[in-house]
Amino acid sequence: MKLPPLNALPAFEAVARLNSFTKAADELNVSQSAVSHQIRALESYLGEDLFTRKGRNLSLTEQGQNYWEAISSSLNQIERASEQVQGIASSEVRLALFSSFAVRWLIPNLPSLQREHPEVDLQLDMKNESPVLSDHTADCFITIHGESKGYTMDLLYTEKLFPICSRNYWNHICDTLYQAGIIDSLTPTHIPAESLFQFPLLSTISIFCKPKQDWLLWAYAGRLRVPDSVKFQQFSHMLLTLEAARHHQGIALTNDYMYDPERDSDLVRLPCHDFITEDKFYFAFKTSRRNEPSIMKVRQWIKKTARTSGLA
Structure with a gap:
């Protein structure tokens, strides 16, 4: 087996992660010159430059980035395997997920995880986009990417969108439609979907990355033209759209993890059709880590909570 200078690998991983020779030296409790020596030895062995240095700026080369991705995952696996042999179980679990899913669904449900598994230290990393599946990012993920080599995916939720507005605005809608003779009660159990078009519609661009697309697809699902x-x-x-709806600015489209009838008593789900989007939300973790107790506890808790909360 032909291996690189093994003492150099932790030094390289630390410099790449921290983007600093000084910080890496502090973390490893060695001198900066020792770290530099290890990096030079590794570059000499590989025959490739791993970093580019321009003045005080340091960055990974393309080869360095690829090498870091590969060896850091391996070093993490070696660390975890050693801990298992020693009988040391890590209680720390990093979970990366959409910020909206975290704020509106996960965080309100966290007290039950803390009651059931007080030994688990769950650390949240909130993302604006579906998180990259990598050990660098987190230990487990909530993602809309359904397939990834080496990862196990548990389906949590198939997204559907439905109209919602504030309770005050709902009263305004009912009064307007009643006066126009469109409904025959101020507390209707159903309203014609096309009647919503006379009110301001609040649209979330990020759902389909295109203005108005959420409402256009909702209308298409109901065989309507906007x-x-x-x-x-x-x-x-969607967090902004929901707040605008909460402040009586119009009708928004939202989904099940953004709206909880018990917590959001100031909001009303309108009695119209909904439509299923193409997004599916999964709990994901690296299959090779399926025997790590803390990850499995988080996995089982999230799956159970998704079911009991009506999300799944």
């Missing part, structure tokens, strides 16, 4: 006269307000994120 009139040119409809007034739209655009928001970059």
